[in-house]
Amino acid sequence: MMASSAPDIQLIDTQESRRWQDEMSDLVTEPAELIHLLQLDSGQLPDALRAASGFSLRVPRSFIRRMRPGDPNDPLLLQVLPGASELQQVPGFSSDPLQEAEANPLPGVVHKYHGRLLLIAAGQCAVNCRYCFRREFPYGDNHLSRKQGLAALGYIRSRTELREVILSGGDPLVLNDRQLAWLSGELAQIVHLDKLRIHSRLPIVAPSRVNREMLEWFTGSRLKPVLVLHCNHANEIDSEVRSALLRLRESGVTLLNQAVLLKGINDSVTALEALSESLFDAGVLPYYLHQLDRVNGAAHFEVPDQQALEIIEQLRHRVPGYLVPKLVREIPGVPSKSPVL
Numbered sequence: 638m639m640a641s642s643a644p645d646i647q648l649i650d651t652q653e654s655r656r657w658q659d660e661m662s663d664l665v666t667e668p669a670e671l672i673h674l675l676q677l678d679s680g681q682l683p684d685a686l687r688a689a690s691g692f693s694l695r696v697p698r699s700f701i702r703r704m705r706p707g708d709p710n711d712p713l714l715l716q717v718l719p720g721a722s723e724l725q726q727v728p729g730f731s732s733d734p735l736q737e738a739e740a741n742p743l744p745g746v747v748h749k750y751h752g753r754l755l756l757i758a759a760g761q762c763a764v765n766c767r768y769c770f771r772r773e774f775p776y777g778d779n780h781l782s783r784k785q786g787l788a789a790l791g792y793i794r795s796r797t798e799l800r801e802v803i804l805s806g807g808d809p810l811v812l813n814d815r816q817l818a819w820l821s822g823e824l825a826q827i828v829h830l831d832k833l834r835i836h837s838r839l840p841i842v843a844p845s846r847v848n849r850e851m852l853e854w855f856t857g858s859r860l861k862p863v864l865v866l867h868c869n870h871a872n873e874i875d876s877e878v879r880s881a882l883l884r885l886r887e888s889g890v891t892l893l894n895q896a897v898l899l900k901g902i903n904d905s906v907t908a909l910e911a912l913s914e915s916l917f918d919a920g921v922l923p924y925y926l927h928q929l930d931r932v933n934g935a936a937h938f939e940v941p942d943q944q945a946l947e948i949i950e951q952l953r954h955r956v957p958g959y960l961v962p963k964l965v966r967e968i969p970g971v972p973s974k975s976p977v978l
């Protein structure tokens with residue numbers, strides 16, 4: 638019995654791992670294909686191509702299957718399809734709104750907050766979100782080199798006040814499980830750490846990423862696993878995403894979500910109520926709702942603070958307190974997210 642079950646498990650691992658990697662090598666990157674798949678008006682194509690030349694289109698097919706065909710205002714589509722509004726220069730929007738270039742003690746490390754730091758483990762993402770500050774920030778497609786990784790580990794070892802390392806990016810889960818298992822093993826040996834956090838959109842946009850190998854390195858060490866997802870709309874959570882999230886939850890991962898408040902996508906109390914309820918149903922608590930970073934090309938997504946505060950106030954009257962995310966923004970130089978007041 639034992640002898641025959643072991644190879645089966647091996648087989649499942651390999652198939653699972655192949656599935657998400659196949660998905661990553663089959664992303665939709667041509668605006669014409671996305672427009673065709675969703676039966677949209679091809680008149681949008683010239684603008685989409687112009688906007689994509691600055692920041693390319695990139696989206697997993699699994700995410701596209703959750704979009705409504707024929708609907709140019711689909712809330713998932715609007716997050717990924719390049720368009721003319723991105724090409725406008727708007728005062729107050731710049732190429733490095735977070736001034737991140739200044740907070741890197743060494744390549745790949747952003748240490749701005751007490752007790753925790755970001756490790757930029759990968760520059761890539763599975764999806765290119767049109768509102769993202771990354772559209773202008775020069776991470777490139779570089780992964781942390783082994784040498785840079787070792788230097789970052791040395792820095793983390795030397796800063797004994799650190800409790801938590803946050804793997805961020807880009808999206809750290811674009812790295813393969815072998816690399817991530819190595820990194821998490823190294824981190825687990827640093828005695829002053831007690832948590833390993835991941836910031837990732839991959840389990841939402843391509844839930845096949847949540848495989849057995851990932852669960853093993855993420856939940857198999859002494860570090861408490863925390864996963865902060867990035868999901869902006871209830872339609873992003875279909876049954877496959879829900880199963881992946883419940884699997885993480887059952888493995889002992891603390892699941893939180895950060896969303897970005899986006900005009901025309903989730904800037905209503907009904908959209909945010911549905912998002913909070915769908916997240917909870919999948920074992921996830923809402924954590925932050927971000928006012929977007931004022932990066933060039935994202936102005937058309939901005940929701941004024943006054944309106945954002947009103948939406949949150951209404952949400953507070955509709956759902957339990959634990960389903961109301963904190964409305965925040967990032968202000969350069971401030972050592973935490975700042976509440977929007």
Ligand SMILES: *Cc1c(COP(=O)(O)O)cnc(C)c1O
Nearest residue numbers: 747748749750753754755803974
């Ligand atoms: C957002 C962020 C964190 C994490 O902040 P939490 O409030 O702990 O979620 C850590 N470091 C940097 C630089 C950040 O931008």
Ligand code: SF4
Nearest residue numbers: 762765766769807838
């Ligand atoms: S997944 Fe996150 S980091 Fe990547 S493009 Fe989207 S918002 Fe930016």
